[in-house]
Amino acid sequence: MKTTPKRTRPAKNGHAPQADGNNSHRWNLRLYVAGQTPRSITAFQNLKKICEEYLQGQYHIEVVDLMENPTLARGDQILAIPTLVRKLPQPIRKIIGDLSNTERVLVGLDIQSR
Amino acid sequence: MASKTNRRNKSNHVAGLQKEATGISGFDEITGGGLPAGRPTLICGSAGAGKTLFALEFLVRGASQFNEPGVFISFEETGDELATNVASLGFDLKQLIADKKLIVDYVFIERSEIEETGEYDLEGLFLRLGYAVDQIGAKRVVLDTLEALFSALPNEAIIRAELRRLFRWLKEKGVTALITCERGEGTLTRYGLEEYVADCVILLDNRVQNQISTRRLRIIKYRGTSHGTNEYPFFIDENGFSVLPITSIGLTHKAPTQRISTGNARLDNMLDGDGFYRGSSILVSGTAGTGKSTIAAHFVNAACQRGERALVFAFEESQDQIIRNMRSIGIDLEPCVKRGLLRFQNARPSNFGLEVHLALIHKAVCEFNPSVVVVDPITNFVTIGNEQETKAMLTRLIDLLKTRQITSVFTSLTGSASDVEDSEVGVSSLMDTWILVKNVESNGERNRGLYILKARGIAHSNQVREFRLTDHGMELIDTYVGSDGVVMGSARAVQAAREAAAVVQREEARQRKQRELQRRQELFEAQVIALRSQYESERDLLLKELEEDEKRESVVASQRNEMARLRRADIALDVEENGARKARKGTAR
Numbered sequence: 001m002k003t004t005p006k007r008t009r010p011a012k013n014g015h016a017p018q019a020d021g022n023n024s025h026r027w028n029l030r031l032y033v034a035g036q037t038p039r040s041i042t043a044f045q046n047l048k049k050i051c052e053e054y055l056q057g058q059y060h061i062e063v064v065d066l067m068e069n070p071t072l073a074r075g076d077q078i079l080a081i082p083t084l085v086r087k088l089p090q091p092i093r094k095i096i097g098d099l100s101n102t103e104r105v106l107v108g109l110d111i112q113s114r
Numbered sequence: 115m116a117s118k119t120n121r122r123n124k125s126n127h128v129a130g131l132q133k134e135a136t137g138i139s140g141f142d143e144i145t146g147g148g149l150p151a152g153r154p155t156l157i158c159g160s161a162g163a164g165k166t167l168f169a170l171e172f173l174v175r176g177a178s179q180f181n182e183p184g185v186f187i188s189f190e191e192t193g194d195e196l197a198t199n200v201a202s203l204g205f206d207l208k209q210l211i212a213d214k215k216l217i218v219d220y221v222f223i224e225r226s227e228i229e230e231t232g233e234y235d236l237e238g239l240f241l242r243l244g245y246a247v248d249q250i251g252a253k254r255v256v257l258d259t260l261e262a263l264f265s266a267l268p269n270e271a272i273i274r275a276e277l278r279r280l281f282r283w284l285k286e287k288g289v290t291a292l293i294t295c296e297r298g299e300g301t302l303t304r305y306g307l308e309e310y311v312a313d314c315v316i317l318l319d320n321r322v323q324n325q326i327s328t329r330r331l332r333i334i335k336y337r338g339t340s341h342g343t344n345e346y347p348f349f350i351d352e353n354g355f356s357v358l359p360i361t362s363i364g365l366t367h368k369a370p371t372q373r374i375s376t377g378n379a380r381l382d383n384m385l386d387g388d389g390f391y392r393g394s395s396i397l398v399s400g401t402a403g404t405g406k407s408t409i410a411a412h413f414v415n416a417a418c419q420r421g422e423r424a425l426v427f428a429f430e431e432s433q434d435q436i437i438r439n440m441r442s443i444g445i446d447l448e449p450c451v452k453r454g455l456l457r458f459q460n461a462r463p464s465n466f467g468l469e470v471h472l473a474l475i476h477k478a479v480c481e482f483n484p485s486v487v488v489v490d491p492i493t494n495f496v497t498i499g500n501e502q503e504t505k506a507m508l509t510r511l512i513d514l515l516k517t518r519q520i521t522s523v524f525t526s527l528t529g530s531a532s533d534v535e536d537s538e539v540g541v542s543s544l545m546d547t548w549i550l551v552k553n554v555e556s557n558g559e560r561n562r563g564l565y566i567l568k569a570r571g572i573a574h575s576n577q578v579r580e581f582r583l584t585d586h587g588m589e590l591i592d593t594y595v596g597s598d599g600v601v602m603g604s605a606r607a608v609q610a611a612r613e614a615a616a617v618v619q620r621e622e623a624r625q626r627k628q629r630e631l632q633r634r635q636e637l638f639e640a641q642v643i644a645l646r647s648q649y650e651s652e653r654d655l656l657l658k659e660l661e662e663d664e665k666r667e668s669v670v671a672s673q674r675n676e677m678a679r680l681r682r683a684d685i686a687l688d689v690e691e692n693g694a695r696k697a698r699k700g701t702a703r
Contacts (some may be wrong), residue, residue, distance in 0.1 A: 034237040043232070066238060070245035073238050077222045079238035080267065097232035098266075108229030 026061035027051070027089035029109075034081045035067045039098050043082040046099035054111050086110075115325070131338040134182075134254070136288045137175025138168065140357030145333060149314060154291040156282050156311040158303050159318030164329060164350055165202070166557035168318065169256040169437045170196065170415040171354045172292055174205045177215035184254035185289075186218045186513055187239075189262035193218035201551045203354045217246045223266035229270050236276040240283060247289060255284065255291040264305050269441060281310050302334065313337045326498050328467040331357055347469035356473060358510065367516040369393065374420075374486075379414030380590035381549075384575040390547055391571060392485075393519040395512050397542060399526040400551030401450040404562050405581060406525040407431075408588055409549065410488045411447065413523050417486040418450035425484035426458045427475055433458040437684045444586040457482050463494040468507045471495065476514060491525040492541065505541055512544050547571040551581060554602055561603035564590060580606065641664055 015083040026088070033040035038080060044063065051059045066073050076085050086109055095108040129413035133147030142148045149155045149172070159165050173184035188196060196218060197207040210216035219242060247255065263273050284291045293311060293335045298304035309314055315334040319326055320570040330345040334680045348357040373388035382389040390396055396413075398406045428436060436458065437447050450456035459478050463471070479487065489511075495504045508524075515522045526541070542548055553560045579590040580602045594606045601609045 012205075022656040032238065034241060038232060040275075046232075064642055066241045072243045073242045073245075074219065078238035079221060079223060079236055079263075080239075081241075082234060083238065092227065093229065094227050095229040096233040097230050100232035104229055104231040108231065 019029065027055050027086070027109075028062075029059060030062040030076070030085045030087055032064045032066055032076065032078045032083045032085065033077065034080060035065065040082050042100065043084070043098040045107070046102070047084060050099070050102055050105055051080060078082070082106075133339070134176075135180060136172045138171055138355045138357065139353075140257055140348070141331075141673075142354070143337065143358060144346055146339060146341060149290055149292065150336070150338070151290050152288040153313045154284050154293055154311045155314040155316065156293050156295055156303070156308055157316045157318065158206065158295040158297050158308075160297045160320065163297075163310045163318035163320050164348075164355065166191075166196075166258050167200065167350060168316075168355055169258050169292045169294055170205070172204075173216060173254050173256055174200070174207070174210065177210050177213075181215075182253035183215045183250040184217075184256065185243065185250070186256045187243060187246075188217065188218060188220050188258050190224070190259055192220045203350075203352060205354070214250050217250055217252070219243075219246055221262075223262065225266050225268070228266070231601050234272065236263075236273075236280070239276075241282065242282075244287070247287060253289055255287075256294070257291065258294045259296060260293050260307065261296055261303070261305050267545070277310050318348075323467075326467045329468050346456065347467075347472075349470050349473045350409065351477075353477075358469060358472060358476075358675055367393070367513070368519065370519055375416045376409075377416030378409075378588055378590065380579065381409075381412075381564075383588070384553070384577070384579065385547070385569055386573045388572075390521055392521050393516055394521060394546035394570070395515065395544060396521070396523045396547040396549065397526055397545035398523060398549045398551065399528050401528055401553050404551035404553055405588060406527070407436070407490055407552055408440070408443060408445075408583060409551070410421065410490055410523045410525055411436070411445050413489055413587060414456060414486065415440075415445050415447060415450065417521075418447075418453070418455040422485040422678045423482060424450070424456050424486045424488070425478060425482050426456065426488045426490065427478075428458055428460045428490050429463050430491065432460050442585070443583050443588070457484070461638045463498050468499040468503055470493060471498075472507050472511055473650075475511060478521065479514065479518065483518075485520060487520050487522045489522065489524045491527050493525075493527040497638065505544070508541055509546055526623055542568075547572070549576075556601070557603075559603050560607075561604075563593070563602060680687070 002008070005092055029051070031040075031044060033043065047061065051061065064072050066078065072078075076083075076092075076094075078085075082096070082098060084095040084099060084105075086093040086095075089110075093108055093110065099105050121140045131146065132151040133149065135142050135148040135153040157165050157168055170186065174187055176182040176184050186196070191199070193207070193211075207216060207218065211218065221239070221242070243255065246252065261279070263277075264270060267273055281291075293307065295303035295305075295307050297317075298306075302308045302315065302317065312409045314336045317332045317334050319329060319330045319332070322328075329348050329350070331348045332345045333341045333343065346357050348355060350356075370392045372392040373390065374392050375389040376382050376385065398409050400406050410426075414426060426436070431439070433451075438450070441446055447456055451458070457478075459474070461471070461474070466474070475489070492504070492508060495507065499507065502664060512522065524541075524545070545568075547569040550565055550567050552563045552565075552635045554563045555561075562581040562583075565576075568574075578593050580593045582589045582591060591606075594601045595611045
């Protein structure tokens with residue numbers, strides 16, 4: 001599963017050094033999208049913004065395009081697109097939608113208590 | 115193979131809807147070919163109605179019989195659970211999956227794990243489904259149960275929009291889809307899915323009546339084609355789903371002219387000498403203990419003696435009990451069982467619903483392929499269904515047996531109080547021959563009377579026969595029809611004795627009369643003799659007198675002549691003459 005994710009989005013490159021830092025394992029996030037639709041781009045941008053703001057240096061984002069790898073949908077039981085899966089820290093959490101509501105994303109990721 | 119199915123459908127319905135055979139027995143008959151090809155169909159029903167099984171069988175049969183691969187998207191059960199559940203039906207899901215003819219995708223969604231923020235769609239589901247369909251070239255898709263989405267995802271508006279898109283997408287893909295739905299309160303489906311799937315809606319129902327459940331299937335809607343609109347009973351057994359369409363069997367069975375023995379020569383004689391028609395249905399009805407089962411046993415025994423197979427459905431007695439009881443009247447059925455010619459299927463009527471009984475009979479008949487069948491008794495079915503249902507069931511059973519040219523004997527227990535003929539109105543019209551056995555109670559004893567109420571196409575006897583069970587089987591005896599009406603049993607013996615006595619009496623009277631006649635004649639003759647002798651004696655006397663009279667006359671004449679001669683002389687002559695006459699009179703006396 002780890003070999004297949006697509007990591008070539010230009011918006012992510014700037015933060016690659018941080019992802020390799022000490023706390024990079026703390027937040028392992030996977031965003032499932034289906035093609036470069038406006039909604040998935042919005043979702044990624046929203047996620048990026050939230051991570052930068054709240055999890056700077058402690059996160060790792062993996063973007064999975066199911067158009068390219070439909071078999072991966074089965075693994076994380078993906079139905080809705082976009083879906084953000086918090087692989088780490090455990091337990092797995094799922095957030096569906098374009099992540100436009102920052103409050104709810106923070107709650108969903110357990111960054112901020114409800 | 116898919117194109118083959120299409121070709122076949124094309125030939126049947128030139129411009130009409132193409133149908134995809136499900137392979138589910140009976141279902142393709144009531145729908146005239148199966149589900150609408152390339153379109154989604156909704157199958158709804160309450161919990162335990164058999165939706166998932168129907169859907170899964172649709173895929174399994176498609177994959178194994180029509181070479182149409184299928185995708186099963188399960189929202190409720192995992193692939194392993196499904197495989198285990200249907201293994202008892204003989205479906206090997208794992209093998210089909212290994213053969214790339216089936217994909218089971220378990221979609222797990224747990225609301226508590228999901229946080230919703232912003233807009234989304236269900237492209238993930240589409241992709242999974244699309245990928246699975248493309249992977250094996252699936253022609254059939256099942257979504258079980260799509261409504262799980264409603265409970266898992268909070269935004270119903272999105273789900274509805276996505277479902278509409280899904281059904282459009284399924285149509286575009288050209289797959290025949292089956293979507294299962296829970297039945298809602300007062301609506302077909304809990305979330306109103308029927309508004310999206312408008313082509314074909316099937317309703318499954320499991321109704322409990324008198325503590326016995328019967329499954330029923332109804333096609334609520336099937337756009338663009340005619341279909342059976344009735345509720346069709348169905349059942350699920352180790353061969354899967356079976357719909358029992360009553361209308362699929364027409365009144366087109368052949369009518370053989372061959373006759374087969376009833377097992378009793380006298381009864382054969384009553385039926386124009388040859389017994390029943392092969393393939394006919396026979397009703398033996400009567401009150402309790404009149405020997406209905408015995409008549410059936412005779413029939414079965416005769417069939418086995420001819421080397422034919424007989425199948426007995428007994429709903430009151432066990433096999434051993436029947437064999438023991440029939441042995442007491444000299445019918446040994448055990449060798450027939452040992453030779454494999456006779457098979458019993460014993461069950462309490464209340465074990466199953468009517469439909470399951472019918473199905474079990476159907477199955478047993480198909481397996482054993484008998485030439486005669488006995489159902490003993492049919493009356494017990496009324497205890498588990500009403501008369502109408504029983505009749506419907508029997509109609510189908512008789513149709514089934516007749517199409518297979520199986521001669522069938524049904525026994526029916528009638529209440530002793532009611533009129534026997536009335537109580538059978540429900541089923542008698544289905545029967546070709548109706549034998550009635552009746553208890554006749556008189557003089558403190560019960561006797562059995564047997565008569566043939568009807569026998570279609572047979573010039574049957576209209577006589578009541580006394581029916582006796584002896585240690586060498588049943589016996590039919592002429593009843594005694596005398597001046598006092600029909601008498602049977604000991605009354606018959608009494609009547610016979612009485613009549614014998616009367617004969618003796620009549621003989622005696624006749625002899626007495628004869629003797630009287632003779633005596634009279636003798637008397638007459640004696641009298642004749644006596645009269646004659648008297649007559650003769652009188653006659654002799656008279657004759658003698660007459661002779662003397664004549665003699666005297668001649669004397670007088672001669673004297674007168676003398677007188678006359680003398681008178682011419684003097685008077686003295688006259689005196690002399692008087693004296694002479696007196697003297698002659700004295701001598702004549």
